Amino acid sequence: MNKTDKLTDTEYAIIKNHPEVGVRVLHGHPLTGLIHDAVLSHHERIDGRGYPNGITEGTITQVAKMVGLADADQQPPVSCRYADRDGIGANRNKFRQAV
Numbered sequence: 001m002n003k004t005d006k007l008t009d010t011e012y013a014i015i016k017n018h019p020e021v022g023v024r025v026l027h028g029h030p031l032t033g034l035i036h037d038a039v040l041s042h043h044e045r046i047d048g049r050g051y052p053n054g055i056t057e058g059t060i061t062q063v064a065k066m067v068g069l070a071d072a073d074q075q076p077p078v079s080c081r082y083a084d085r086d087g088i089g090a091n092r093n094k095f096r097q098a099v
Helices: 009-015 018-027 031-042 062-074 090-099
Strands: none
Touching: 018 031, 031 062
16 A cells, blocks of 8 residues: 555545455465455454454454454554554554454
8 A cells, every 4th residue: 555645435445345355366265264264354353343344352263363463563554544544553452462
């Protein structure tokens, strides 16, 4: 993501589709069963404000939590403009505790 300005609502809606797109891309791969939940749910949040399904802590798999944490650590809020929109940087400790 190279955009330096804040994302528009339309742009953010497109970004939020990437977990579902990832699942479709992996369809039919022999290892899909091992990573499906991680790909689909790595942007879910334990408070239910994540995407794409808004699920809460009890229904987010351990592997999805780990991938979400790794993803958040790879994209510091300063360089990842859309991350601040959901407070990812502020919630890193919650993710770490959950994992």
